[in-house]
Amino acid sequence: MAAQTTISFRGGSARVISRTDLSTIPEWQRAFDHVAKDHRFYEILEQTLDGAFEHHYLVFEDQSGRVRGIQPVFFVQQNLVEGVPALAPIVDRVRRHFPQFLTMRVLMVGCAAGEGHLGILDAADTEWLTIALLATLETYARSSGASLVVLKEFRLCYRETLERFTENGYARIASMPLTTLALRYRDFDDYLNALSKATRKDLRRKFRRIEKAAPIELEVLTDVTPLVHEVYPLYLQVHERSALKFERLTKDYFCALGERMGDRVRFFVWRQDGKIIAFSLALVHNGTFYDDYLGLDYRVALDLHLYFQTFRDIISWAIAQGLEGYCSSPLNYEPKLHLGCDLLPLDLYVMHTAKLLNPIMQRILSLAGPTRHDPVLSRFRNAQEL
Numbered sequence: 001m002a003a004q005t006t007i008s009f010r011g012g013s014a015r016v017i018s019r020t021d022l023s024t025i026p027e028w029q030r031a032f033d034h035v036a037k038d039h040r041f042y043e044i045l046e047q048t049l050d051g052a053f054e055h056h057y058l059v060f061e062d063q064s065g066r067v068r069g070i071q072p073v074f075f076v077q078q079n080l081v082e083g084v085p086a087l088a089p090i091v092d093r094v095r096r097h098f099p100q101f102l103t104m105r106v107l108m109v110g111c112a113a114g115e116g117h118l119g120i121l122d123a124a125d126t127e128w129l130t131i132a133l134l135a136t137l138e139t140y141a142r143s144s145g146a147s148l149v150v151l152k153e154f155r156l157c158y159r160e161t162l163e164r165f166t167e168n169g170y171a172r173i174a175s176m177p178l179t180t181l182a183l184r185y186r187d188f189d190d191y192l193n194a195l196s197k198a199t200r201k202d203l204r205r206k207f208r209r210i211e212k213a214a215p216i217e218l219e220v221l222t223d224v225t226p227l228v229h230e231v232y233p234l235y236l237q238v239h240e241r242s243a244l245k246f247e248r249l250t251k252d253y254f255c256a257l258g259e260r261m262g263d264r265v266r267f268f269v270w271r272q273d274g275k276i277i278a279f280s281l282a283l284v285h286n287g288t289f290y291d292d293y294l295g296l297d298y299r300v301a302l303d304l305h306l307y308f309q310t311f312r313d314i315i316s317w318a319i320a321q322g323l324e325g326y327c328s329s330p331l332n333y334e335p336k337l338h339l340g341c342d343l344l345p346l347d348l349y350v351m352h353t354a355k356l357l358n359p360i361m362q363r364i365l366s367l368a369g370p371t372r373h374d375p376v377l378s379r380f381r382n383a384q385e386l
Contacts, residue, residue, distance in 0.1 A: 009135035036285035069129035110152035151349035171362035176330035178344035223258030234295030
């Protein structure tokens with residue numbers, strides 16, 4: 001679709017533009033001020049992710065011409081059963097004859113590397129923008145050759161607002177949730193004492209084993225560019241072990257974050273005998289620590305219990321900084337359960353552009369939904385919120 005396409009609806013219009021055109025719209029600088037990943041983050045993603053994503057931006061204006069919201073969207077060719085092992089044998093057999101089975105072009109609303117948010121300029125515009133999106137997305141998807149429209153990974157707090165979508169042909173499907181931890185502790189030992197006896201015993205055993213090894217040193221940076229060739233392979237080691245893969249970050253992504261978002265981004269680098277053995281990428285915003293990506297050297301990670309070493313150091317640092325909350329990316333739920341975390345649900349809102357196929361597709365997606373196949377999630381104390 002042409003970059004300057006305009007879609008009209010009752011009450012206003014939406015212009016489809018490219019990133020280069022955003023410089024002509026001053027409101028873009030404010031569109032995501034209320035969240036950790038602001039407008040700079042979306043620009044970085046488009047500039048540094050690989051070619052799997054086709055990015056655009058919807059600029060919503062009311063009838064007076066006032067900009068009421070700017071919503072990033074992107075197209076992707078998506079395998080709809082990615083990360084669902086139970087369906088893999090059946091799907092693989094079908095794909096021998098029909099390679100594109102359950103793979104289709106999808107219009108996604110939100111963020112290619114993180115949870116979705118509405119690109120409002122003012123809280124009072126939330127309802128207006130929701131109505132505008134609902135009036136625009138189906139038309140835009142069809143004219144762009146997309147079979148599915150997906151609002152990607154919107155938090156629980158959006159459910160009431162986005163109920164308009166479920167009332168108009170969209171299905172709400174649980175995505176893999178984030179996890180959270182309230183940092184109401186004096187230090188890490190105080191936090192440790194709040195955990196179960198069995199977990200305390202297990203963690204102390206792990207930490208004693210770590211202390212017997214060569215010392216592990218931590219450095220906290222706002223720019224990892226000088227070290228990116230050392231830390232990036234560690235990110236890839238963790239990424240390749242994940243059953244669910246959506247985006248694959250690049251070296252340029254890590255460098256750009258430090259260069260352009262040094263006020264929010266933090267890189268944690270752990271060394272042993274001068275060699276980097278672990279690193280973590282995080283953002284800090286409005287009192288919350290967002291733990292986004294972890295990298296580990298698996299030649300030593302399991303023997304040194306590096307996951308727990310990094311967690312201890314991060315929580316200790318966050319408490320010392322006076323932060324009030326810790327938020328971790330999806331997956332790896334077993335240790336997070338025992339570490340006292342709660343789930344932070346994320347929802348997908350999904351609609352097929354072919355009305356007759358929509359009920360069938362929604363049924364398939366609800367059965368293939370990733371949360372249905374994770375045995376740990378139901379054991380969290382707030383699992384009913386998914």
